Amino acid sequence: MPMIVSVPKETFPGEQRVALVPELVPKLTKTSLEVFVQYGAGESAGFFDAEYEGKGARLEEEVFSKADILLKVQPPTIDEISRMNEHSVLISFLQPYTNTTAIKALAARRITAFSMEFMPRITRAQSMDALSAMSTVAGYKAVLIAASRLPKFFPLLMTAAGTVTPARVFVIGAGVAGLQAIGTAKRLGAVVEAYDTRPAVKEQVESLGAKFAEMDLAAKDAEDKSGYAKAQSAEFYQKQQEMMFKYVAAADVVIPTALVPGQRAPILITDEMVRGMRPGSVIVDLAAEQGGNCALTEPGRDIVKHGVIIIGPMNLPSTVPFQGSEMYARTVTSYLVHLLKDGRPHLDLDDELTLGPLVTHEGEIVHEVIKARL
Numbered sequence: 001m002p003m004i005v006s007v008p009k010e011t012f013p014g015e016q017r018v019a020l021v022p023e024l025v026p027k028l029t030k031t032s033l034e035v036f037v038q039y040g041a042g043e044s045a046g047f048f049d050a051e052y053e054g055k056g057a058r059l060e061e062e063v064f065s066k067a068d069i070l071l072k073v074q075p076p077t078i079d080e081i082s083r084m085n086e087h088s089v090l091i092s093f094l095q096p097y098t099n100t101t102a103i104k105a106l107a108a109r110r111i112t113a114f115s116m117e118f119m120p121r122i123t124r125a126q127s128m129d130a131l132s133a134m135s136t137v138a139g140y141k142a143v144l145i146a147a148s149r150l151p152k153f154f155p156l157l158m159t160a161a162g163t164v165t166p167a168r169v170f171v172i173g174a175g176v177a178g179l180q181a182i183g184t185a186k187r188l189g190a191v192v193e194a195y196d197t198r199p200a201v202k203e204q205v206e207s208l209g210a211k212f213a214e215m216d217l218a219a220k221d222a223e224d225k226s227g228y229a230k231a232q233s234a235e236f237y238q239k240q241q242e243m244m245f246k247y248v249a250a251a252d253v254v255i256p257t258a259l260v261p262g263q264r265a266p267i268l269i270t271d272e273m274v275r276g277m278r279p280g281s282v283i284v285d286l287a288a289e290q291g292g293n294c295a296l297t298e299p300g301r302d303i304v305k306h307g308v309i310i311i312g313p314m315n316l317p318s319t320v321p322f323q324g325s326e327m328y329a330r331t332v333t334s335y336l337v338h339l340l341k342d343g344r345p346h347l348d349l350d351d352e353l354t355l356g357p358l359v360t361h362e363g364e365i366v367h368e369v370i371k372a373r374l
Contacts, residue, residue, distance in 0.1 A: 002034045003344055005336070006060075006067030009041040012074035014314075016044040016321035019071040019092070021329045025055035028333065032343030038063045045321035069345065071332055073325075081105045089345050091332055093117060093130070096359055096370055097262040103370060107360040112347070116331065117261070118357040118367065125353055128335040132176045133327040138316040139180030139257070142284045143169075146253040147188060149302075149309050151280045155189020166191050170247050171210070172268055172293065173257035174201040177286055181255045182210045193247060197240075215243040237266055244268065249276040256293035257286040262369070269294040271305075279307030288312035 005028055007020040018041050020028075025035050035057040039049060049059055060066060064083035070076075072092035076084070081102065084090070087110050094115035096103060106113045116130040147154050150167060157164035169185040171178050174196035182205060185192045192210035196202075202212040248254055248269060254277075256268055265287035274283070274296055287293040288300070296305045297312040304310070317324040338353060339345045347361070348354050359367045365374065 002032050003068040004036055004066055005033050005069045005071060006036045006063035007038065007041055007057075007071050008063050008080070009038045010073050011077065011080075014318060015074050016318045017073045017325040017328060018042040018045050018047060018321075019073050019325075019329060019332055021045075021047050021326050022051040022055045022057070023326075024329050024333045025052060025057045027337065029056045031337060031340050033069070033340075034058065036060045036063050036066055042325065045325040047322075047325065069336065071336070073328060075099050075102050076106075078102065078105055081109055081111070084109060084111055086110045087112070089339075090114065091116065091336060094359060096367070097373070100370075100374060103359060103365060104374075107363055107365050110363045111360060112345070112358070112362075113360040114335070114357040115359045115367075116335070116357060118359070119331075119335070120352055120356040122352070128331050128338065128353070130328055130331040133331050134317040134324065135176035136180045137320050137324050137327065138286055138313075139177035139255075140184050141316045141320055142177070142255050142286055142313070143181050143184040143188065143253075145311060145313065146185075146255065146282045146284045149311065150252055150282050152252060153189075154185070167252040168193070168250060169253045169255065170194070170213075170251035171255045171257065172196075172244070173259075173286075174198070174205050175257060178255070178257040179204060179208065181257065181286075182208045185253070185255075186210060190253070193251075195244065195247065213244075213247050215240070237268070241268065241270055241273065245273055245276060248273045252278070252281050254281070254283045255286060256283070258293050259287050259290055262373075263290070265290040265293050267293065267295050269296075271295050274308050274310070275306045277306070277308045280309070281307075282309045282311065284311045284313065286313070286316070289314055 028035050037052045037057045069089045075094045090113040096115045119125050119129050152167050153164050154167045156166040167190045169190040169192045171181050171194040174194050182192050182194050186209045193213050194205045194210050195213035205212045285292045285294050285297040299312045300314045302311045365371050
């Protein structure tokens, strides 16, 4: 009998994405898998039941208990885990650094769980890099939020009423989200500056038409072996804040994006720096889900401090659910196909693509970082 891939409707508050879109159903059925989709799973993202059926999926009311392989966006709840088959396979975001209760429950149920957060940043994994895909969405949306809240135009305008000067945007962190924010702000006509602890990204920043903020700071081991930024010392961050002050004060919009996996986001914008900004300026803190890069950020809230609008958005990729679902589904589908051999998951634990995201297997928590934390 063919193995069943199930796609449930997400139940996390505010989550509008879905883990599989209709166009990718044939890619899975061609590998001898049968695809079950819960009724209404894709509706909030703009993908309707008839589209899934038209591509060969089967609609079901209950999909957890039927799944040999389960594809999700948000981590499953404890109740959902209890309804999953023992020895089934889960591919999802798992929030592994903070969601230890669910990870222990997955291990207890002998579920083989892969966390998309742990996808290695290597060339072979580019099509499976869900974090980068979602960072693209977040960087784009952050600029649109800033533009909608800033009481100024973004572009230079020559009007009968006079010349309107362009807005100044400062992006902190030139990873995937930062680069997307830079590109979007430039397309809207803003003057953009950006900074990153990794000097190697200067060329990427300038290729998008932005100015790289030069600071006489040498970051020690600026990134880890998987390509993510590494935490720096308290002295480094203090010097960074001092040198960044003038760039923040000059900006109409500041978009900080600095994250360190598994740790609280570093404080890059202090209360004093916010005081130095012009009233009406906007901060969109893309690190809000990990505490925020701004000392005043309140995750999930929009606040005004010292006349500055500080926005701490949560789960921005879900606010662009159509493309957010398409991009996430492509990464998950590519990863599942990578794992398959003769229509069944085949775990080659010598392959870093398989081992890297693997969190639980055969009743054990197998990921070394999570084991160490527990």
